[in-house]
Amino acid sequence: MSEIAIEPLVVACTLLAGALAMALALAGSARRQPEPVRSAQMAWARGLAGLPLGWVLLETSAWLGVHALAIPAKMLFMAAFIEFLRAMHQLDDDPVGRRWFWIPVLAVGLLSVGFAAAHPSDPMRTGLLNLLCAAAALSTAQSALGHLRSGGSPQAAVLVAAFVAVALVLVGRATLLYLPADAPARLWAESPLAQSLLLGTCVLGPAVATLAFALMGADRLLDRLERIAGHDSLTGAASRHAFFEAANACLSRARQRGEPLSVVVVDLDHFKAVNDAFGHAGGDAALKRVASALGGVLRDQDLLGRLGGEEFAALLPGADASTARQIAERLRAAVAAAVLEIDGQRVPLRLSAGVACLGPGDRDLGGLLDRADRGLYEAKRAGRDQVVCTT
Structure with a gap:
């Protein structure tokens, strides 16, 4: 066991310790996160630990002269790069299935076993492994x-740079390994120094990108919280606070530009009777059906908000009195035509609008x-299921 042979193993073990510490910290943080951030961070942590562990096995294989150890080492490398790719997809709610995950890993294992059987006394080559890992790294980038x-997190640029750099190094080494056996460049690529540089880059690239990935997860959670705060969880309409913010901003623009703007306030008629007859679950079903019917009528530029209880409001930018009344009548008709069945019984839906x-x-x-509320109350007093415009 010469000194020059053990040095790469020492470096690999050192990096393994550092990567394991980062992976454990990320995994510990992931347990407190909601989906999909939890699954994404756990996958990234597995990849972060798998790369240096594979390097340690590969160096141990060379140090002990046990070439069979290179088989799990290469499979770990492939698995780690696939985990990074899976983590990115999971962060975007587009998970890569486990079945796809195992295909390249098993392919590397089978090819390695075949090479070991054909050349039992030769160290395993890693040219094809480099290309497969480079493909996974480029897919992650x-x-x-x-x-x-x-429009996602700007930290994603760090991931792009890190994984493109890793892919370029892997492809470069794979290219050198396919040169003639006596070519100086290939001899250098097969040297322990070149292998240490390659593996070190593969480990350090994702490690550098880990902080950026964690910040991307934080941004993902912030986006989710903003969506939760901005939308009514039952109906999907804008929350009262979000509606008021958007409506006031729209009103200011309309005043500055001299453009028309209208508001329609609607209230579900006889909603208490629905609640009394079918319970709160029935009332919730009615509200969801009404919100769906209203949303199907409104234009792309309009905004539907739930003000509270069974009361909704629609903001109509660019709509004058005539257009607003037409839209309000379509809203009323859409709700009247909506079909809602609870426990096999059809429930009629009607609304009044101001x-x-x-x-x-x-x-x-x-x-x-x-003023829209005054119109709504007039519609209620006049017999409900109608639209009243106010000035």
Whole structure:
């Protein structure tokens, strides 16, 4: 056991210790996270630990002269790169199945076993493994690039750079290994120094990207919290707070540009009777069905919000009084035509609506909503299931 042969093993063990510490910290953090961040971080942690562990096995194989140890080492390398790819897909709610995961790993294992059987006394070659791992690294970089282009975390750029660099190193070494046996470049590529540089890059690249990946997970959670805060969990309509924020901003733009703006406030008729007859579950089903019917009528630029209970509001940018009344009538008709069955019994749905248009004295949404509410109450007093416009 010469000194030059044991040095790469020492380096590999050192990096393994550092990578295991990072992987354990990431896995510990993942247990406290909701899905899909939990699964993504656990997959990344497995990949982070698998790479240096594979390196340690590979160096141990060379140090002891037990070439069979290289088989699980190569499988660990392939599995680690697949885990990084799976982590990126899971973070985007597009998980890569376990079946796909095992295909390249088993392929590497079978090819390695075949080589060991044909050349029992020769060290295993890693040219094909380098190319397969490079393909997985490039796929991970592509996934991170797609995340970046879609307006995701800017930290994704670090992942792109790290995995592209790893892929280039792997492809470069694989290319050198397919040169003639006596070529100086191939001899250098097969040297312990070149292998240590290669494996070190493979381990350090993802390790450097780990912090960026963790920050991407944090951004993913922040986006989820914003969506939860901005939407009513039952109906999917905008929450009261989100509706008011968006409506006030839209109102300010309309005033500055001199554009029309209208609001429709609707209330489900006889909702208490539905609750009394079918319980809260029946009431929830009615609210969801009504929200779905309303959303199917509104234009792309319109915004539906749930103000509370069975009351909804629709913000109609660019709609004058005539257009707003037409839309309100379509909303009423859509709800009346909606089919809701609870326990085999068809439940009729009706709503009343009040319409108000932006006027010269409207400084914020409050005055507009007050007038729309007056129209709604007039519709209720007049017999329900109708639309009343107010000035």
